[in-house]
Amino acid sequence: MLLGTFLRFYRLDTFSIFFDEKSSMVVSQGIVLEGANQKDVFSKPSFTPADFWKPKSLADYYEAMTRSDIGNSPFYYLALHLWMDVFGLSDFSARSLSAVFSVLIILLTYHFARKYFSEKTALIAAFIVAIEPFFIAYSHQARNYSLTFYLTLLSTYYLLRIVENENQGKRSYGDYAGYIAASFLCPLTHFLTVSVFLGHGLYALFFLKAKSWLRLALAGLIAISGLAWWLTLGGGQWTLHTLDYQAKEYKRVAETMPYNNPYGTVLPATPANVAAKSIPIFSDLLIFTNGLSEALVGKKNLIVAFLAGLVLIFLYHSRVMHTLSLRLRSLILAAVAFAPILFYSRNKLQFVVFSVAMLIITLFPAVHKRAGQQEKKRLWLLYIMALVPTFFLIAFAFKSGHTFGLTQRYSGFSFPYVIIFLALLAQYIYTLKADFKSLIAVVMLVQLGFVTLRLREFFQDRSLKYGYFSEPRPRNPYYLAAQKIKNHYQPGDTVFYGAPRIQPFNEMGRTFFSHSVQDAQLTNLYLPKDAAFIQVLDTIRTNKIILRQKGKDIELADLTNLRF
Numbered sequence: 001m002l003l004g005t006f007l008r009f010y011r012l013d014t015f016s017i018f019f020d021e022k023s024s025m026v027v028s029q030g031i032v033l034e035g036a037n038q039k040d041v042f043s044k045p046s047f048t049p050a051d052f053w054k055p056k057s058l059a060d061y062y063e064a065m066t067r068s069d070i071g072n073s074p075f076y077y078l079a080l081h082l083w084m085d086v087f088g089l090s091d092f093s094a095r096s097l098s099a100v101f102s103v104l105i106i107l108l109t110y111h112f113a114r115k116y117f118s119e120k121t122a123l124i125a126a127f128i129v130a131i132e133p134f135f136i137a138y139s140h141q142a143r144n145y146s147l148t149f150y151l152t153l154l155s156t157y158y159l160l161r162i163v164e165n166e167n168q169g170k171r172s173y174g175d176y177a178g179y180i181a182a183s184f185l186c187p188l189t190h191f192l193t194v195s196v197f198l199g200h201g202l203y204a205l206f207f208l209k210a211k212s213w214l215r216l217a218l219a220g221l222i223a224i225s226g227l228a229w230w231l232t233l234g235g236g237q238w239t240l241h242t243l244d245y246q247a248k249e250y251k252r253v254a255e256t257m258p259y260n261n262p263y264g265t266v267l268p269a270t271p272a273n274v275a276a277k278s279i280p281i282f283s284d285l286l287i288f289t290n291g292l293s294e295a296l297v298g299k300k301n302l303i304v305a306f307l308a309g310l311v312l313i314f315l316y317h318s319r320v321m322h323t324l325s326l327r328l329r330s331l332i333l334a335a336v337a338f339a340p341i342l343f344y345s346r347n348k349l350q351f352v353v354f355s356v357a358m359l360i361i362t363l364f365p366a367v368h369k370r371a372g373q374q375e376k377k378r379l380w381l382l383y384i385m386a387l388v389p390t391f392f393l394i395a396f397a398f399k400s401g402h403t404f405g406l407t408q409r410y411s412g413f414s415f416p417y418v419i420i421f422l423a424l425l426a427q428y429i430y431t432l433k434a435d436f437k438s439l440i441a442v443v444m445l446v447q448l449g450f451v452t453l454r455l456r457e458f459f460q461d462r463s464l465k466y467g468y469f470s471e472p473r474p475r476n477p478y479y480l481a482a483q484k485i486k487n488h489y490q491p492g493d494t495v496f497y498g499a500p501r502i503q504p505f506n507e508m509g510r511t512f513f514s515h516s517v518q519d520a521q522l523t524n525l526y527l528p529k530d531a532a533f534i535q536v537l538d539t540i541r542t543n544k545i546i547l548r549q550k551g552k553d554i555e556l557a558d559l560t561n562l563r564f
Contacts (some may be wrong), residue, residue: 004106004130007455008099008139013092015461015473018564021142022518025094025525027064028080030056034502035517037063042517046494046536052521053529062235070243071236075188076144089525091476094142101146102139105416106130108150112157113420116378124423125416128287133454134408134415137466140458145409148190152413155182159200160381162219166212176219183223188230191239195392196413197224199384207377247400254402266404269397277397277406281390284408285418288447289357291454294465295350304340305351309358311336316359316436329435337439349446356443359436360425367421367428379424385417473564478519481545481557482526485533493549495535497523498559500542515539519559 017025026033035042037060041051065071080097087093106129114122129135138145158179165172186193197220204216230236253261254268267273280293296302315321315336321329337355341348368379389411397406429440457463461472485495499515520537523545527533538546545557 001103001106001126001130003127005103007130007136008102009096011459012095012099012140013090014475015467015469016476016562016564017091017094017142018468018473021091021094022522023068024077024080024142024144025089026521027061027068028077028084028094029089029525030060030064031521032064032067033518033521035513035521036067038517038521039512042513042520042537046534047520048533048535049524049527049529049531052524052527065235066238066242070246071230071239072191073144073189074230074235075185076147076190079147080142091142091479095140098141098143098146099139101150102135105135105146105150105153108153108157109416109419112153112416113423116160117375117420117424120427121420121423124426125420128419128422129416131451131455132287132415132419133290133451133458133466134284134412136455137458137463138409138412140467144189145412148186148193149412149415151182151186151189152193152196153416155179155186155196156200156381156385156417158182159203159216160378162216163204163208163212166215167207167209171215176215180219180223183220184226187224187227191227192389192392192410193413195389195411196385198392199388202388203381203384207380247402250404251401254404263404266402269401269403273403274394274397274406277403278390278394281393281406281408281411285386285390285414286357287419287422287451288353288360288444290447290451291465292350292354292357295347296354297347298345301344301346301351302354304343305354306358308336308340309355312355312359313362316362322433326433326435329433330438333435333439337443350450353443353447353450356440360429360440363425363428364421367424370428371424379421382417382421386414386421389414469564474562477545477557477559477562478522479526482523484556485523485527485547486531488547488549488554489533490549493534493547495523495533495556496538496541496544496546496548496553497535498542498544499537499539501539518563519545 023033031038038052041047041054044051061077065074065077069077080094083097084090084093087096106126109129110122110126112122113125135146135149138149158175161172161175162179165175183197186196200220204213208216231239250263250266253263254266258267259265267277283289283293284291296305312333315333321332324332337352340355341352344351368376371379393406393411397403429437432440454463454466458466461467461469464470489495497517497520499517499519501514502516515537517537520535524535538544543558543560544555545559547554547556
């Protein structure tokens with residue numbers, strides 16, 4: 001817990017917020033980024049923080065969510081709003097909500113694994129969660145992901161309690177209440193949690209007695225009622241329309257300009273493209289193959305590493321191998337695993353990790369085989385929850401015709417279940433003979449070194465994979481500008497905000513302004529809500545925030561290449 005907490009709060013607000021986080025900050029306050037529901041504020045010749053922060057109606061919050069996040073994540077925005085009411089409106093406070101729930105995932109994974117497997121499994125699993133780069137990366141974003149991962153794991157925890165108690169003829173209304181509450185909040189935090197409920201349904205279908213299906217189905221209907229209300233009567237009434245529009249837009253982009261478009265790389269959903277996007281998702285679920293999909297460069301290198309892996313698997317199952325002395329077996333294994341380094345042209349140690357990872361993967365069935373009958377049923381839950389979210393994304397990609405949604409964060413619900421299985425696998429490896437156990441331990445230490453390097457890149461803001469940026473961002477320029485305004489503004493001064501010309505992508509993005517008001521909005525987030533600072537939009541110096549003081553212009557920020 002201490003290690004995981006440190007990694008989640010270390011350098012939490014060092015680097016500037018990016019577009020999605022900007023949306024989180026303003027939407028949680030009932031504001032549409034670019035001001036669609038602030039026309040009265042930014043249409044005036046000048047405005048003040050008090051104008052910007054005038055009380056918001058429920059309709060403002062609905063519109064903010066609909067326009068900025070297609071009506072998604074109302075519970076997250078409510079939680080973030082309340083959180084910042086208590087801890088203040090800053091990058092640290094906004095991101096710390098995600099960090100706290102990410103820490104809670106460590107604790108919940110431990111509790112889940114201890115109850116259904118063992119104390120040792122729980123400790124190993126908690127350690128892996130603590131250092132898992134995926135969880136750490138999303139703990140540093142003011143977005144809904146950490147909260148979603150926590151809620152889906154909590155929902156699954158209660159599902160397993162219900163299934164096992166019902167099969168034993170017991171019934172706990174507290175478990176049903178817990179399942180309904182967690183499941184009710186899941187789709188109100190992220191719509192793609194529906195893939196988790198699909199996994200729940202499959203598990204119940206196979207492992208819950210038929211006579212108990214009705215009760216669980218009723219609990220599920222109650223849980224999903226919140227989403228039904230939101231999409232029909234709440235702020236998500238435009239969601240299905242917008243999702244349909246986005247699907248068509250991404251398909252159009254994939255077919256006409258897959259690389260040169262506002263959304264990043266969006267490819268047609270051919271089997272080859274879907275496979276290329278899916279393999280990294282599956283490989284990064286396993287911490288011992290994390291990053292290998294990007295590192296295994298060169299067909300000849302890959303063929304040699306694959307052959308070395310096959311030889312290791314053969315030696316593991318060879319009776320002749322086990323008749324040799326421990327020293328000789330160790331030498332043979334080391335030669336097979338490490339000698340190809342002389343052949344590999346690059347990323348040599350990663351290819352060694354790949355070969356040994358092949359051997360480790362073949363041990364999966366042994367973990368299942370040695371489990372007891374009850375534990376096998378629990379293992380099936382891990383398998384289902386590990387695979388269904390990603391297969392759901394794959395199916396959706398083929399249905400929609402594009403690969404835009406094939407990304408780890410949309411199937412990240414799978415991580416805790418994979419990690420618990422890896423904890424069981426680690427205990428099985430510990431029972432192997434010293435030669436194989438030592439080889440795996442040494443190579444996994446090497447892999448841990450690579451994981452550490454990926455974390456180091458992330459904390460330096462040089463990780464495209466986990467932080468989206470290869471060049472470190474400075475600290476939030478809007479926050480720094482706001483501090484300068486608070487410290488230097490005097491009556492009679494005026495603040496000028498750059499307002500470059502904007503063109504909306506679609507009707508939902510239309511803001512009714514020809515020029516951007518985003519710089520003014522994001523700076524006002526950090527200004528006192530009752531301040532009377534005179535502020536205006538500047539359509540000439542579009543990348544500057546300027547303080548005009550006694551006829552002299554003082555540059556507070558140059559936002560060139562800093563809008564992220």
